[in-house]
Amino acid sequence: MAAGMELRVESLAKQFGGLRVFSEVTFSLEPGGLMGVIGPNGAGKTTLINVISGRQAPSDGHVLLDGRDVTGKPAHALSRLGVARSFQQTNIFRSVSVRENISRAVRFGQRGVQPGLDRLLSEFGLTERLDEQSDKLPYGLQKMLGLVMAFATRPSVLLLDEPAAGLERGERSRIDAFVQHVREAAGCSVLIVEHDMDLIRRLCPRVLVLDAGAVLADGAPAEVLARPDVIAAYLGDAEAEAA
């Protein structure tokens, strides 16, 4: 079993030219831990995942995996070290079958076949659709296929970028099942960026709030989501005062 790894982010910053997306972001996620990242649109959540996963280079700061500095390593290298990610939009190979999608994830990841993969495919109703072209699947299943592909690379740290976005309310329980499965079957450390507060409350024992490119709060959801500054960041000052 590929056990979870500790993910440490130290004073991480990203800017594009003169535009600062975030700075001084520091947190750690223990092996097998689960943490949510929330924040209003434009807070830098997706960019944070892009930087941690190697899609974009940081402007400053460090990313450490079990104490090893992996800052600035490219996405493929981090994937092979055990950092996998999902994307906000469905991100699958649309012109090929579900089976081929899974096969590519296993082959490109080069970390062997993920135990528990069959059970996950079956749980999401993908087993009987393995030979269907993936763009013929309903949107919800395409989204789940994207998540399963990230899991199929046998990650130790899994970064989920708005996994519930675009899913119908009834479909969102699949995300709960997915997160539970990857932690139980593979011991993955999981970081979830999400706007769905119910999902964050249900799943995450800890939540980090990003606002205007800085860490606003970090702690248990009940505490953090009750803070006036967090409410203000989401709803604006007037509503916060009313609250």
Next chain:
Amino acid sequence: MHGRPAGLIRRLGGAEIAAVAIFIVAFAIPISTKSVLVYSVLNQVLVGVVATFSVWIMLRMNLLSFATPAFMAIGGYTVAIAGRYDITDAFLLTAGAFIMPALVAVPLGALVLRLRGTYFVLVTFVLSQIMQLVLFETPGLTGGSNGIAGIPPGTLLGTELASNQQVLLFACGLALLATLITALLTRYFRQHFAAIEENEILAESLGLVVWRYKALGFVVSAGVAGLAGYSLVNMLLTAHPSSFDSITAVDFIAYTIVGGRASILGPVVGSSLLIYATNLFGTHGQYAQGLYGVLIMVVILAARGGIVGTIGTLLRRRP
């Protein structure tokens, strides 16, 4: 056969086997006829197909390359310059025509493969333009605007390839070699190239070392273009800058699009049809270019996936 080569050949699909078979059958043409017209058209087709394979390899990764004429020039001039030193062994020249452009492609690839889309297209076009400049401005090496004429005929196992028939048979051999290289590369790395073509970002996030496959494709594509350059120079016994004009890249791209980019048979069919059409329309003087353009437009409008792609779709739809 045992081991890796046998494994590679077993991986070839129907289209790859058909392409190889076409070039094996092509050997029969120069043997069965002495027609000058047939020789001329077949020679052009063989050069065109090999050059188009070079474009097609890059298109497998969604990269539209205009660098093919530059690499053809390197392959062609390698052979021409070797001729000055009385190096005429066909095996040696074939190796040189493949390896020299492939070596040049290594540092070039490191620079240009960072680019995507329009930027890649523009930079590869500029590479071909720079190559033209180099050919014209280095007369000591390339003969400048005069090129290198009077290249000695090649020799194959001690036999001089002097007659038209021998030259054409050798061109068939080069085309067969280029087909095998292209087929083995694109088939062996089919999943990798297809993933890069469709969704490079996803492929990389899953762990695929995208730059490695792009570099491999670029280097082999350059080598294959070099073989086309050798074939062209061997036919003309002259290496001249005008034979490697950067605008000829447009023809190779048109051959690929018209034939179909989804299968290795696309470049074969597209090159054969359009080169034959060029020769046919050539008899209509001033209308030739217009007729050629109309043909390309008709095929593209009527068959979006190219000729081979559309035939494949129709066959799959049959009950």
